[in-house]
Amino acid sequence: MTVAPWQARYLQRMGIDLWRRRELSDASAQTPVVSDGVTTEAADQRAGDWQALRQTVSACRLCGLCETRQNTVFGVGSDSADLLLIGEAPGAEEDRRGEPFVGAAGKLLDNMLRAIDLDRQRVFIANVLKCRPPGNRDPKPEEIRSCMPYLGTQVEHLQPRVILALGKVSAQALLESTAPLKAMREQWHQVGALRVPMLVTFHPAYLLRRPEDKAKAWRDLCQVRDLLGGAA
């Protein structure tokens, strides 16, 4: 397949030289649309539920992280996205802005998405924790237990076709596992009552520290792209 100049640009920014993407259906790049048969009333109810969840999270005091946060970070993107990306927790800049994946790691994530014809308006990006652990320490098990129901409700509402877990902490929380990242990558998992297919890849912040693993992350992205295209 010929690499378009814009794709080559984003792959280059990700630090990847080789182009190994498989031929895919054009349908995979289409923006998700509200399905036929959804009444205005049902759509209004759905939007209201989403807004109510957003407000509940913003007022949440279920764990100690509410004491040190500046903002809750609900997530960003389309509430009818086919692809849900799930990271670990907000960092300092995310806490300040109330948005996930900003700064250098966010830029890399944006480039990763663009390399598979997506952007943050057409996916949904959330974290396991909605509030920042001080000093960017790892989330505590009790914080994950308190916050996971919000993510579970987001998954039920979004009903994504694919979930991509970004990093070990996210994958372990979603799979209720203590396995290392290596053991969770390169296989499809199923998550939640909806049994949404989920793949595990590296956290963008890790890829900034270990750029030699970007080619592996690219292979993970291609699998996601293939599944989205194949299911269209």
Ligand code: SF4
């Ligand atoms: S991290 Fe989650 S459970 Fe804890 S206060 Fe924030 S929103 Fe609530």
